[in-house]
Amino acid sequence: MLLCWWTRTIRRVAVFEFSDDDVLVEALTARDPDAFAYLLDRYHAALIHLAQQYVPSRAVAEEVVQETWLAVIEGIDRFEQRSSLKTWLFRILVNIARSHGVKESRSIPFAAHAALDDEAAVDPRRFRRFVLRGRGQWKVPPQSWNDPEQHAVDAETRTVIDAAVERLPPAQREVLTMRDLVGWSASEVCEALEITEANQRVLLHRARSKVRGALERHSDEGRSR
Amino acid sequence: MSAATPYVCRQFVEDVTAYLEGALPEDLVAVIELHLADCPHCREYLAQMRTTIALTRTLSDDDVEAIPDEVRERLMRAFRERRD
Numbered sequence: 001m002l003l004c005w006w007t008r009t010i011r012r013v014a015v016f017e018f019s020d021d022d023v024l025v026e027a028l029t030a031r032d033p034d035a036f037a038y039l040l041d042r043y044h045a046a047l048i049h050l051a052q053q054y055v056p057s058r059a060v061a062e063e064v065v066q067e068t069w070l071a072v073i074e075g076i077d078r079f080e081q082r083s084s085l086k087t088w089l090f091r092i093l094v095n096i097a098r099s100h101g102v103k104e105s106r107s108i109p110f111a112a113h114a115a116l117d118d119e120a121a122v123d124p125r126r127f128r129r130f131v132l133r134g135r136g137q138w139k140v141p142p143q144s145w146n147d148p149e150q151h152a153v154d155a156e157t158r159t160v161i162d163a164a165v166e167r168l169p170p171a172q173r174e175v176l177t178m179r180d181l182v183g184w185s186a187s188e189v190c191e192a193l194e195i196t197e198a199n200q201r202v203l204l205h206r207a208r209s210k211v212r213g214a215l216e217r218h219s220d221e222g223r224s225r
Numbered sequence: 226m227s228a229a230t231p232y233v234c235r236q237f238v239e240d241v242t243a244y245l246e247g248a249l250p251e252d253l254v255a256v257i258e259l260h261l262a263d264c265p266h267c268r269e270y271l272a273q274m275r276t277t278i279a280l281t282r283t284l285s286d287d288d289v290e291a292i293p294d295e296v297r298e299r300l301m302r303a304f305r306e307r308r309d
Contacts, residue, residue, distance in 0.1 A: 036304040037297075044292040049284070062296075069300050073307050120239075127235040136233030141266035142273055161281055180281040186246065197248070205242035212277040 021085050028076045040069070043086070047093050053165070053177050054097035064100055068093045083188070090182045094192065121209035145219045157218070164214035168207050175200060176207035232260045237267045241274050 017023040018038040027035035047068060051061035071092050079088055126140040165173055174193065178184045184192070190200050237260060243249050244257055261268055 031304070031307070033301060033305060037301065040292055040297055040300060044296075066296065066300070070303060073300075073304050121241070122235075122238045124235070127233075134233075136235040138234045138264075138266040141234075142269050144269055145273060145276065157280060158284060161284060165281075176281070180278055181284055183282065201243055201246060201248060204246075205239070208242060208274060208277055208281075209238070211281060212273055215277055215280070216273065 021081065025076075025079060025081060025085055036073075039072070039085075039089075043089060044069075047090070050090060050093060050177060050181060051097050053173060054094070055100050060100060061097075064093065064097045067096050071096065087182070087184060087188065090184075091192070094178075119206055121205065122213070142216060143220065143223070145215070157215070160214055160218045161211060164211045165207075168210060172203050172207035172210075175203040176211070179204055180208070232256050234260075234264060234267050234270075237261075237264075238270060241271060244271075245274065245278075 018027070018035060024035055024038070028039070044065065047065045048058075048061050051064040051068075052058065055061050055064060068089070072089060075092070079085070083091070126138065128134050128137050128139045165176060168176065175189055178189045178192065179186070186197060186200055186204075189195075190197055193200070195203075237257065240249065240253070240257060244254065249257070261271065
């Protein structure tokens, strides 16, 4: 009787603490359906979102995600928590997505070299050109995004970012997605893509600069409306 | 960078990612921080890069679309069957 009450209490506590990786992994290993349900609800949409960066259609993205979940069910017992569960989950997804015929050629080494070309983060015409006027200083400086909703992602901002990410060259998109959407560290990305830290940084820089540019244009449009 | 070339805004917009990543040598970081103290536009640019990163991060967490019931059920079944 007491044991029964105790088990139930522990179980209820656990549901609230699935945000803690240790608790969640232990529950998954113990095959607690609540834990798996938590995982599905928490990450399914994000996985679809990421899968769509790799594969040509929504339908294929859904397939990739289902395959990912099945791989999680198969593999959870072997998960050693060397990374967070989220990273592990997304890494499975990326591997499956990449094996599913990718959107464009993703020969990263080639793309990485291409990205090392001289590509300015900001239109050079926005800086002063003449020495006497202070060459290299802002001529058209960035305007403050002092929109109160700046830190909230409304639907419009989301569309702007999504479209900007979609337009990135594949290697830049992949690095940005891994770093800023999935939240991997620089070294995790370098390991996964087999690129150097310097290459990773250049790709990330180009990508983030473009997304910032898109947000800036969006903010400027808002101001002139 | 030689002492003859002052650090300029145009350089900052190229260094900003390495700066945020903590990948720059200390002496360059010092130069950049001096520049930032003086230049409100580059401070704004830095703030925008931080906002850009933060907004992009929220995209994956913030997906509102729910998993379709039938997919959810099928996967839950797969999870339970594996248990046995």
